[in-house]
Amino acid sequence: MFTTNEIDMEKLKFSFYQRQDVVEIAKELLGKVLVTNLKGIVTSGRIVESEAYAGVIDKASHASGGRRTNRNQIMYGNGGFAYVYLCYGIHHLFNVVTNSKEIPHAILIRGLEPLEGIEKMLLRTNKKKLDNTLTRGPGNLSKALGISTKHTGTSLLGEKIFLADDGVRLSRNAIATSPRIGVDYAGKDALLPYRFYVKGNQFVSGKPR
């Protein structure tokens, strides 16, 4: 399906995260590579699913209505940092903060196709063999990559966690759009088409299509 091309991997630049349109960035993140390098263990995966959270005007966002708390203050900082938080007491959800200071945009990474360090991911998740549950869904992928809430505030331009472009390009018709998942509480904002995924990829969460 995808071919790895590690030689041409290039970290996404600060300016990539600084742009205004969080929905556009969410779409562009599909096909990019998320890499973690923690305690000398390198694991990575290609992003196949993402969701945009459009700051203060978005009821589904933690920053909805300008809410500002200890937990989400990182969203009010500059783009290019990680926002990780705990959900349902069990799951660590990994977000990419975008835009500039005081504009709390973020993108939730929901699905990855494993690339490097698959055996390490299996160890972390207590799985025996690779299947599509390893990095499908936001809770699973952060566990597989070793990401937890203590990584909130980590720069995505550093060595520990970063996003890279290895030259893979997705054609426009390979990308599908849908409403976001698990945000029914957000009223009509739950219907916004802010979720993007690679059509037919087995690491996309939700019902297979």
Added chain:
DNA sequence: GAGTAGATCCTCT
């Protein structure tokens, strides 16, 4: 295969 309950704990009210 579909539907539901339980896990589990940090964060905000």
Added chain:
DNA sequence: GAGGATCTACTCA
């Protein structure tokens, strides 16, 4: 003191 940007296992059919 309540509830959440979820996942899994279990039931029932």
